[in-house]
Amino acid sequence: MLVVEGLTCRFGVKAAVDDASFQISPGGFVGVIGRSGAGKSTLLRTINRLVTPTQGRILFDGVDVTALRGRELRQWRARSAMIFQQFNLVGRLDVLTNVLMGRLATMPAWRSLTQTWPEQDKALAMSALEQFDIASLAAQRADQLSGGQQQRVAIARALVQQPDIILADEPIASLDPRNTKIVMDALLRINKHFGITVLCNLHSLDLARSYCDRLIGMAQGRVVFDGAPAALTEHVARELYDLEATEVMGGMPVPAPEGIPALGTAAAA
Numbered sequence: 426m427l428v429v430e431g432l433t434c435r436f437g438v439k440a441a442v443d444d445a446s447f448q449i450s451p452g453g454f455v456g457v458i459g460r461s462g463a464g465k466s467t468l469l470r471t472i473n474r475l476v477t478p479t480q481g482r483i484l485f486d487g488v489d490v491t492a493l494r495g496r497e498l499r500q501w502r503a504r505s506a507m508i509f510q511q512f513n514l515v516g517r518l519d520v521l522t523n524v525l526m527g528r529l530a531t532m533p534a535w536r537s538l539t540q541t542w543p544e545q546d547k548a549l550a551m552s553a554l555e556q557f558d559i560a561s562l563a564a565q566r567a568d569q570l571s572g573g574q575q576q577r578v579a580i581a582r583a584l585v586q587q588p589d590i591i592l593a594d595e596p597i598a599s600l601d602p603r604n605t606k607i608v609m610d611a612l613l614r615i616n617k618h619f620g621i622t623v624l625c626n627l628h629s630l631d632l633a634r635s636y637c638d639r640l641i642g643m644a645q646g647r648v649v650f651d652g653a654p655a656a657l658t659e660h661v662a663r664e665l666y667d668l669e670a671t672e673v674m675g676g677m678p679v680p681a682p683e684g685i686p687a688l689g690t691a692a693a694a
């Protein structure tokens with residue numbers, strides 16, 4: 426169980442995350458939605474401890490993650506695997522080695538220096554690639570792959586970390602519709618087949634509604650909605666996104682768009 430209590434993260438005077446509180450039970454597929462600048466990335470980065478919170482606490486299975494240091498902090502970062510919009514692979518290395526990077530946190534220092542990977546780790550990495558239909562790419566350089574393939578490699582790398590939770594920060598933002606589906610399906614597989622909790626930032630409300638069993642809506646750092654996708658009324662959705670539509674139009678008031686999904690698309694533009 427992930428518990429976020431009164432989490433605040435300030436950059437100077439600006440609160441990127443402002444007094445956020447929620448709990449996530451194991452096995453959920455939770456979407457974080459909201460306009461650009463709402464604090465979605467900062468929330469995920471704070472949970473992973475890439476960013477240190479100004480106030481509040483993050484507990485995982487009763488352990489105060491906010492207080493971890495050194496080795497325990499590194500272990501937490503592995504247990505809360507991040508997936509980024511830009512994949513963050515090492516382009517000059519082959520796919521298998523990129524996936525094996527997910528095992529680094531479990532390796533003694535001498536082994537990571539010599540880069541001799543245990544056979545069982547290699548087998549684990551291959552089986553992760555198989556999960557996402559990219560085992561045939563194992564020997565290819567990562568920078569030779571398409572975006573969708575690269576993101577699946579990143580998801581395989583996250584999987585071999587054997588995480589308790591996956592934190593995906595707009596994992597499909599740079600992909601075309603076909604690859605968007607492939608990558609979202611890969612995350613769904615991680616969630617349903619392996620029972621790993623997924624917390625995923627998404628610009629597209631349409632996608633969030635189709636894939637997530639719960640949505641957390643953020644506006645100006647605050648959690649303004651937390652519930653099932655079906656409970657997200659058009660009224661709340663407009664509240665979450667309208668402000669940005671206005672800003673995109675240079676501050677002029679604009680009529681509310683017809684379809685809710687288009688609002689999410691506008692936010693991504």
Ligand SMILES: Nc1ncnc2c1ncn2[C@@H]1O[C@H](COP(=O)(O)OP(=O)(O)OP(=O)(O)O)[C@@H](O)[C@H]1O
Binds near residue numbers: 440460
């Ligand atoms: N390292 C930082 N230093 C200063 N301000 C920051 C930093 N990171 C984020 N912010 C600010 O915090 C606010 C929230 O940013 P964040 O990136 O979390 O939003 P977001 O919801 O992920 O937006 P987007 O949808 O565009 O990715 C923004 O106003 C942003 O400018």
Ligand SMILES: [Mg+2]
Binds near residue numbers: 594595
């Ligand atoms: Mg972001």
